[in-house]
Amino acid sequence: MSSEGKAALILGGIVFSEGAWLIFNAIANPAGLLRFCGFGRPAGFPAWAFALSIAFGFVFYAARLPSVRSNLLRFGGLKLLAIGVAISAGFCEEAIFRKLLMDYGMRLGLSVV
Numbered sequence: 793m794s795s796e797g798k799a800a801l802i803l804g805g806i807v808f809s810e811g812a813w814l815i816f817n818a819i820a821n822p823a824g825l826l827r828f829c830g831f832g833r834p835a836g837f838p839a840w841a842f843a844l845s846i847a848f849g850f851v852f853y854a855a856r857l858p859s860v861r862s863n864l865l866r867f868g869g870l871k872l873l874a875i876g877v878a879i880s881a882g883f884c885e886e887a888i889f890r891k892l893l894m895d896y897g898m899r900l901g902l903s904v905v
Contacts, residue, residue, distance in 0.1 A: 800870055800873060803877055804869060806880075807882070810877070810883075812881075813884060817887075828887055829883055870880040
């Protein structure tokens with residue numbers, strides 16, 4: 793199996809596992825998922841907008857590298873899988889770390905810091 797095939801297999805597994813959780817929750821309770829991920833709080837939308845601006849800034853900065861610039865707009869299956877991983881990982885990280893772990897710590901009496 794080629795290195796691209798191995799990478800596709802790994803990325804596909806990640807997208808499937810994280811994406812299945814995300815899709816299931818989006819179908820079962822879309823408003824609850826958005827609330828769970830920070831939308832609906834006063835800082836929710838500005839925080840996501842800031843995160844998006846950081847992502848665009850990173851892409852703009854990385855595009856200055858010759859290897860990135862030559863492949864930036866080239867379509868590929870691995871690139872599509874990587875975008876899926878990035879989106880699903882962002883939601884899963886937000887849900888698991890920020891919500892579950894931090895709420896659990898707060899219930900135990902731990903401070904926010």
